[in-house]
Amino acid sequence: MLRGCGSDLNTFRKDVSMELEELRYGTELLKRGFAKMQKGGVIMDVTNPEQAGIAEEAGAVAVMALHAVPADIRKMGGVARMADPKVIEEIIGVVTIPVMAKARIGHFVEAQIIEALGVDMVDESEVLTPADEFHIDKSRFTVPFVCGARNLGEALRRINEGAAMIRTKGEAGTGDVSQAVRHMKMIMGEIRRLKGMNDEELVRVAREIEADLDLVKECRAMERLPVVNFAAGGIATPADAALMMHLGADGVFVGSGIFKSDNPPAMAKAIVEAVHHYDDPAHLALVSKGLGAAMKGIEVSAIPEGEVLQSRGW
């Protein structure tokens, strides 16, 4: 396998370039295309190679490498940064599915390091401590980015900066799905309302939500976001995952929900099955049986305002 071996890749590039006139890397088609391959799948947070192996074995479509799951980040406090490159490299070494990693909002150097490691997608994430009031100019990277959003304006601003995928923000590390539900409904509702509007009204909407007009028009034409949209934050059970699929998510991210549960391999597999069979309650009942306790969690309303993660990013 060539994965992670810089010199072999260069040989390949030279090899191919000699025979093919024009090779293009990092195009919008390739970035958004990568995200499309994730649809209908579950992306799992992992903090070490063992967890990554469990996730792949359970049928995850990708793993998200980070130094601690959001529930622990919350508990530990302090500044949360990208994961140790050594750990990211080890995780890349043990799985064949894509590996994603989180960079701080605005921290383009963390993103460059993550790209250099051979990670497949960067998550510019509010779960880590923001490094800037501006987001990364993602169009300058070869690898695609996923970003969080709570409403249509936020989602379209991220897409305008080059995000190839959106995840609606729940409240990470809580095991409380309510915020993910609220924001998925918010985005879907805002897109539905565009349907009956004329061009003049769209200009007004674009101004109000501070979004690019062409992207607003694209949403109206497609009746959805122009990029893949996953649900994230607070998903802790197979039923939570299926709920988000019903609300229109293209797939789900599960953070603390798997490795903070009693039986991570069983929970991971059950959530994968639940995303596939989301509209089959009998099957959901079957996969939800005997999983042991889900993560304990905390109710979002019990979190002091200053510790809410979803309001980071704007």
Next chain:
Amino acid sequence: MRIGVLAFQGDVSEHLRAVDEVCGRGTAIPVRRAGKVPLCQGLILPGGESTSIGQLLESTGVGREIQDAAHSGIPIMATCAGLVLLSREIEGNFRVRQLGLMDILVSRNAFGPQRESFEADLDVVGFDRPYRAAFIRAPAITRCGQGVERLAECGRWVVAAREGNLLGLSFHPELTADMRFHELFLEMMGEVK
């Protein structure tokens, strides 16, 4: 005419739309559970993650149905992860449960991680001008059995091949506007009758 698109995971909606565009609205049907495959005159295995799709092929019983359909001569077009699942053998494999239908050896992620994903113009056997293909963490065919026709190569690897009713592609014809591979697939379906 019905063309079933395996709809477990991956770029399913793009395949459904491409089929409807080439073959007429309502031709494509998503296959998520057992029972649909026997109703189809053609099948498409989309891109996605082969480990994840492979597990669902097994647990739902749809994999078995696809194997039966293939043996009865139903044309199958497989792209990217679909190609991996269609193959008889996968290099260094221990996690993908493939269907083992096409006599090829496949290397997963042959070109490296996502930053090495690329678009390239390919010369394809039977096409009169180059074909622009999108390779996304693509697999490559590293060895072909005797009955396998090589349709396109990229560097030292085969990236499009046909064996009887099976068409395997490393790249994504459903993501670009050029519909020639879908037309070829339609031709293959015509040959069955």
